[in-house]
Every structure is written in C-alpha cells, then in structure tokens.
Amino acid sequence: MTGSDAGGRPRVFIVDDHGLFRSGVRSELGDQVEVIGEAEDVQPAIAGIAGCEPDVVLLDVHLPGGGGQDVVSEVTRSHPQVRFLALSASDAPEDVIAVIRAGARGYVTKTISGSELVDAIRRVAAGDAVFSPRLAGFVLDAFASVPPDQRVRPAFDPELDQLTPRERDVLRLIARGYTYKEIARELFISAKTVESHVSSVLRKLQLSTRHQLTRWAAERRLT
Amino acid sequence: MSPLFRRGRIRPRVAGPLRRQQQGRVAGGVAAGISARTGISVNIIRIVFVLTSLPGGFGAAVYVLAWLLVPAAGEEGNIASRALADRRGIALTAAVASVLALLLLISSVLKVAWISSLSWPPVIALAGLVLIWRNASPEELTLLRPLAEPLFAGGGARRRSWIKLRLAAASLLLIFGAGLLISAHVSGVLVRPMTGVALLFAAVVVLLGPWWLRVARDSFAERQARIRAEERAEMASRVHDSVLQTLALIQRRADDPQQVVSLARAQERELRSWLFDGRPPGSIDGLATTLAGGVRLIQQEVEAQHGIVVDAISVGDCDLDSDMSALLAAAREATVNAAKWSGASSVSVFAEVEPDSVSVFVRDRGRGFDPAAVPADRKGLAESVRARMARRGGSATIRSAVGEGTEVVLTMPRTVGHREPSRAP
Numbered sequence: 040m041t042g043s044d045a046g047g048r049p050r051v052f053i054v055d056d057h058g059l060f061r062s063g064v065r066s067e068l069g070d071q072v073e074v075i076g077e078a079e080d081v082q083p084a085i086a087g088i089a090g091c092e093p094d095v096v097l098l099d100v101h102l103p104g105g106g107g108q109d110v111v112s113e114v115t116r117s118h119p120q121v122r123f124l125a126l127s128a129s130d131a132p133e134d135v136i137a138v139i140r141a142g143a144r145g146y147v148t149k150t151i152s153g154s155e156l157v158d159a160i161r162r163v164a165a166g167d168a169v170f171s172p173r174l175a176g177f178v179l180d181a182f183a184s185v186p187p188d189q190r191v192r193p194a195f196d197p198e199l200d201q202l203t204p205r206e207r208d209v210l211r212l213i214a215r216g217y218t219y220k221e222i223a224r225e226l227f228i229s230a231k232t233v234e235s236h237v238s239s240v241l242r243k244l245q246l247s248t249r250h251q252l253t254r255w256a257a258e259r260r261l262t
Numbered sequence: 263m264s265p266l267f268r269r270g271r272i273r274p275r276v277a278g279p280l281r282r283q284q285q286g287r288v289a290g291g292v293a294a295g296i297s298a299r300t301g302i303s304v305n306i307i308r309i310v311f312v313l314t315s316l317p318g319g320f321g322a323a324v325y326v327l328a329w330l331l332v333p334a335a336g337e338e339g340n341i342a343s344r345a346l347a348d349r350r351g352i353a354l355t356a357a358v359a360s361v362l363a364l365l366l367l368i369s370s371v372l373k374v375a376w377i378s379s380l381s382w383p384p385v386i387a388l389a390g391l392v393l394i395w396r397n398a399s400p401e402e403l404t405l406l407r408p409l410a411e412p413l414f415a416g417g418g419a420r421r422r423s424w425i426k427l428r429l430a431a432a433s434l435l436l437i438f439g440a441g442l443l444i445s446a447h448v449s450g451v452l453v454r455p456m457t458g459v460a461l462l463f464a465a466v467v468v469l470l471g472p473w474w475l476r477v478a479r480d481s482f483a484e485r486q487a488r489i490r491a492e493e494r495a496e497m498a499s500r501v502h503d504s505v506l507q508t509l510a511l512i513q514r515r516a517d518d519p520q521q522v523v524s525l526a527r528a529q530e531r532e533l534r535s536w537l538f539d540g541r542p543p544g545s546i547d548g549l550a551t552t553l554a555g556g557v558r559l560i561q562q563e564v565e566a567q568h569g570i571v572v573d574a575i576s577v578g579d580c581d582l583d584s585d586m587s588a589l590l591a592a593a594r595e596a597t598v599n600a601a602k603w604s605g606a607s608s609v610s611v612f613a614e615v616e617p618d619s620v621s622v623f624v625r626d627r628g629r630g631f632d633p634a635a636v637p638a639d640r641k642g643l644a645e646s647v648r649a650r651m652a653r654r655g656g657s658a659t660i661r662s663a664v665g666e667g668t669e670v671v672l673t674m675p676r677t678v679g680h681r682e683p684s685r686a687p
Binding site: 150152172173175176179183211214216217 | 669
C-alpha cells in the first residue's frame with residue numbers, strides 16, 4: 040500500500056555512520072522522498088529526529104555509539120508516530136532482531152535497489168511491515184523449532200510464540216525473493232492479505248516473550 | 263509445483279485412461295493410479311492386492327503385470343513396450359523363469375503339494391519384476407534398488423549380511439530336502455525316483471547351464487558399462503561446470519586482460535587440484551562442512567566470478583554428506599546459470615533444511631526462457647542440475663517464462679539410509 044502518497048512525499052531521516060553511504064542513499068532516493076535530515080550517531084540522531092519529526096527514519100543497525108535499537112526505543116517513547124526502517128549491511132541476525140523488537144517496522148539490506156527502497160519507505164510510512172528476504176529467513180529460523188522447555192514454561196503463549204502455516208508460507212516465499220504481489224498470485228490471496236500476514240508476523244516478533252528467540256540469537260552469535 | 267500446495271489437499275478423481283500415479287506410490291503406483299481413477303481409498307486397494315497375493319501370489323502377479331502394461335502418469339508407452347526392445351532383459355527373464363519353472367517341475371514330480379499349489383503366479387511376478395527392473399525409468403527404481411542391488415552386485419556383494427542370508431537359505435533348503443527324503447518310505451524304494459530326479463536335473467543343467475552362465479556374465483558386463491557411462495556423465499558435468507564456464511567467461515571479458523589472466527589462473531589451480539589431488543571442481547568438499555557454509559561459499563564464488571549480487575539465505579543447517587554436496591553443486595550451477603544468462607543484477611538463493619528434506623530455491627528476475635524450447639545440446643540445466651539431482655534421488659523443477667525470470671527448485675531427501683542396500687532380515 041502506498042497510502043502516504045495522499046499527503047505528499049514521505050519525509051525521511053537518514054541515520055548512518057558512513058557519510059558516503061548517506062549521500063549515496065540521498066541521491067538514489069532522488070526526489071521520490073523528501074530527505075529532511077541526517078545523523079551519524081545515536082545521540083545526534085535522537086536529537087535530530089525529535090527536532091524534525093520525520094515520517095520514516097532509515098536506520099543503520101550498527102552505530103559507533105551503540106546499536107540502532109537505542110535510537111528506536113528512545114525516540115518511540117517521546118514520538119510514537121515516527122516509524123523506523125532498519126537498513127544494514129549486517130548479516131548478524133541478533134542485531135537485526137534486536138532492532139525489530141525495539142520497534143522498527145522492517146529490515147532491508149543495503150544491496151536493495153533505489154526503487155525498491157522507495158517502495159519500502161512508502162510501505163513503512165503507511166504503517167505496513169517490510170520484510171526483506173533475509174529478515175524472513177531469520178524469522179523462519181527463529182520460529183523454526185518448538186522450544187524444548189515449552190512444557191515447563193507457563194509463559195509460553197501459542198498465539199504469540201508460533202507462526203501459522205500461512206504465515207510460514209508467506210515468509211518462505213519472501214525468502215525465495217518473491218514480491219508481495221507475486222506471493223499473492225502464488226497463494227491465491229490478495230496483496231492486502233499478504234500484507235496483513237506480514238504485519239502479524241512483525242507483531243509476534245515484537246511481542247513474543249519467547250525465550251527461544253533470545254536464545255536463538257545468542258546461539259547465532261557464537262557460531 | 264510448490265510444496266506449499268500439496269499439504270492437506272485430497273486428490274480429486276482423475277478422468278481419462280488408467281495411469282500409474284507417481285505421487286504417493288509405494289511400489290509401482292498401480293494402487294495409487296486405480297485409486298485416482300476410481301476414487302476408492304488407496305489403502306483399500308493395497309489391502310485387496312495383499313490379500314489376493316496371500317494364497318497363490320495371484321494378486322502379486324496381477325500387480326506386476328499392471329506395472330508392466332499400464333503407462334506411468336505423464337509418460338508415453340508402458341514398460342512392456344520398452345522391454346520388447348531389450349534383448350538381454352528378455353534373455354535374463356527367460357533364464358530366471360526357466361530356473362523357477364524347473365523348480366516347480368521337480369516339486370510336482372516329488373508331489374510336494376504346497377510348492378505346487380504356489381504354482382505359476384510367482385513365476386510370472388518374478389519374471390515381470392526382472393523386466394521392470396531393467397526397463398523402468400530411474401525414478402521408479404529408487405524403491406526397488408536397495409532390495410535388488412545385493413542380488414545383482416556381481417563382485418561387490420561380499421558383505422557379511424549377504425553371506426549370512428545365503429547360508430541361511432542354503433541350510434533351510436538342505437534341512438527341508440533331507441527331511442523330505444527321510445520322511446519318505448523305506449530307503450530302497452527311494453533310490454529310483456531320486457536317481458531319476460538327479461538325472462533330470464543334470465540333463466537340464468547340461469542343456470541350459472552354459473546359457474544361464476552367459477546371461478549372468480552378460481548382465482554383469484552390462485552393469486559395468488552402465489557404471490562407466492555414469493562416471494563419464496559425472497565427469498562431463500564437472501568439466502562443463504568448471505572449464506567450459508571459465509572459457510565462456512574469458513570470451514566475454516576478452517577486453518580486460520587482467521581479468522582473463524586471473525580467471526585462467528584460478529581455473530588452472532582448480533583443474534590441477536582435480537587431476538592430482540582428486541578434489542573435483544565445483545565441489546564444496548573440504549571448503550565447507552555444513553550446508554549453510556556451502557551456500558555462503560556459493561554466494562562468495564559467484565559474486566566474485568560473475569559480478570552479480572547473490573542474496574543467500576539459509577534456514578536451519580545440516581552436515582554435508584555426499585547427497586548434500588550434490589545438492590549444493592546443482593545449486594551452484596543454477597546460480598551460475600542465472601548469473602550468466604538471466605541478465606538480472608541479483609539472484610536469490612534460499613536454502614531450507616527440514617526434518618526429512620533439504621530444498622534450495624534459486625530465483626532471478628531476469629529475462630527468463632521457455633523451458634520447452636531449450637535445445638537438447640545445452641548441457642547446463644539438463645545434465646548439471648537435473649541429472650545430478652536424479653542420480654542421488656533428489657529432484658529439480660524449473661519454472662520460467664520469458665520476461666518473468668527463472669526459479670530453480672532443488673529438493674533432496676535427507677534419509678541417508680535410502681541409498682544403502684537393505685540389511686538381511
């Protein structure tokens with residue numbers, strides 16, 4: 040959905056510690072969005088975002104003064120309407136999951152093309168979730184196995200701690216490189232339904248108290 | 263044909279002539295085919311076959327004949343028509359059938375009632391199985407192979423279990439024969455029919471023995487030739503993956519001497535390590551020990567060699583055995599193909615390890631092609647991907663349309679045991 044078009048171009052704030060990368064993204068986005076500010080570290084980012092209240096913040100997962108999740112949680116407290124899209128070259132799933140759990144609406148890798156990035160920004164601005172193939176892979180991995188200590192943990196909430204088969208199907212197709220439109224065609228559902236599946240996965244990812252999720256990330260760090 | 267669709271769907275009744283169903287089959291797919299045609303539950307049909315087989319093997323004979331005569335779904339012509347062209351197969355069948363017939367004859371002379379009552383259906387079933395064994399398509403044989411391999415393995419069958427099995431069978435026959443002789447009347451009366459049987463047996467052996475021997479030797483020689491042909495095919499696909507690919511790359515980058523030199527160097531190293539150290543090119547062996555590691559390696563290699571972005575994602579992981587290495591080699595080839603021919607700027611590789619199988623999806627958004635219009639001499643997809651998977655019991659599906667990109671779906675079963683010959687019961 041590109042609902043924010045009605046109100047004009049989405050206003051974007053870029054947080055990344057590489058100046059070259061920031062200017063690269065700026066020129067790739069062109070005049071499709073309005074870049075209203077930049078920052079290169081956690082503290083300046085928090086101050087800058089609070090100052091100009093953008094629609095979408097493009098956020099690098101790794102920053103010199105801490106992780107991107109610090110920016111997300113700090114800003115969300117005072118400005119809940121600002122939405123975050125994590126943009127990173129990082130392959131480390133624990134970083135990505137941490138930013139998502141802090142409240143980011145999606146994750147894309149830096150290899151994404153300009154037009155796809157614009158599309159992702161519009162989606163996030165409209166309140167939808169954006170899953171790159173890599174994030175879909177991480178989520179499938181994290182929710183893959185039933186936690187072994189499930190029975191002894193009363194906090195296990197099947198509503199939040201498990202993916203439905205359909206959500207799994209959608210994630211698989213995202214991981215295979217399908218666009219939402221192609222997924223809709225493949226599964227004989229509407230693009231809107233694909234969107235709602237993805238949003239529901241995002242919700243589970245953010246709200247699940249699943250012990251497995253943190254442990255899974257910890258295991259990945261070791262390997 | 264996404265695996266997503268299969269789950270939980272009940273197959274509707276299929277119209278048209280009876281076909282052996284390849285999905286959900288246990289042996290030849292006859293029962294599944296009948297079930298698909300009539301709508302009767304496949305398990306009921308299977309039970310009927312088993313029950314009618316119990317007294318005299320009648321059901322088994324009917325089943326084998328149906329296997330021979332009913333074409334498989336999606337195939338033209340039945341196995342029997344192919345078998346008619348297979349002279350050696352017919353000779354082998356005749357040999358097996360004549361041995362069995364001889365046994366039946368002797369037993370009827372001896373008036374051993376229970377053997378005679380078994381009579382001809384088992385002979386027909388066994389002879390039919392020999393023909394199927396020799397003429398069915400490779401996928402159909404995956405089930406028969408572990409059962410039949412020890413019987414046909416000429417020199418290689420020196421496994422303990424096999425020797426034990428033979429010893430057991432021989433002693434059983436010996437005890438049975440001796441018991442039969444002793445339980446018969448007084449010794450004097452016995453001598454004459456015994457000599458008669460022995461003479462008859464000797465006559466048949468003298469008459470047919472050399473022929474049996476020759477048939478056996480022929481089928482052994484043929485098996486050797488088949489192994490050699492498979493090795494040649496494997497070698498051809500290796501050479502295609504490495505040397506031919508590099509030569510094609512060199513031609514494309516002829517204007518960049520530095521690139522050409524480094525490509526040639528890399529290829530030389532690879533070829534040397536294959537010829538002298540025995541490490542085949544395009545193999546992941548020794549460089550990665552797990553599937554996810556192998557996928558990362560493919561990503562790095564293809565990105566370095568072809569200057570294309572490879573989005574590699576793996577879910578789950580498992581150790582690399584020879585089946586998984588073959589899967590990775592096929593995935594690598596599919597990725598290289600996408601890099602070379604699709605014209606797209608990136609390729610997605612998604613590997614998912616599931617409890618009983620591993621799937622790899624290689625997808626590009628390039629120009630795509632019409633799978634039906636690929637000339638037969640283009641080796642890439644046919645040999646390197648499809649045949650490589652089929653040789654290991656896996657499968658490869660290619661979805662492509664002009665202008666819509668290509669997706670190659672590779673699936674390899676994880677049951678390591680399915681290729682090992684079954685143990686003696």
